[in-house]
Amino acid sequence: xxxxxxxxxxxxxxxxxxxxxxxxxxxxxxxxxxxxxxxxxxxxxxxxxxxxxxxxxxxxxxxxxxxxxxxxxxxxxxxxxxx
Numbered sequence: 001x002x003x004x005x006x007x008x009x010x011x012x013x014x015x016x017x018x019x020x021x022x023x024x025x026x027x028x029x030x031x032x033x034x035x036x037x038x039x040x041x042x043x044x045x046x047x048x049x050x051x052x053x054x055x056x057x058x059x060x061x062x063x064x065x066x067x068x069x070x071x072x073x074x075x076x077x078x079x080x081x082x083x
Contacts, residue, residue: 007030010026010027010030011030014027014030014031014065017065018065018066019064019065019066019067019069020064020065020066021064021065021066022054022062022063022064022065023062023063023064023065023068024060024061024062024063025039025040025043025061027065028050028051028061028063028068031065031068031069031072032072039061040061043061051063051067051068051071051072052067052071
């Protein structure tokens with residue numbers, strides 16, 4: 001039950017986040033309704049199926065939430081969603 005509450009809280013924080021907020025794989029997975037493990041898999045095998053990531057963080061995966069939101073809207077409009 002605690003995990004569900006944490007995910008709900010994280011989702012609410014994502015909704016309120018400014019477009020320049022930097023997010024990681026966990027937040028991106030929540031935004032795309034998938035798992036964090038699948039985000040890592042896509043990043044290594046098919047990075048073109050994810051929003052463009054930020055560079056300059058070493059090995060850490062990072063995205064701007066505004067870029068992710070735009071990417072989701074654009075992909076939703078063309079029915080080309082992450083599977």
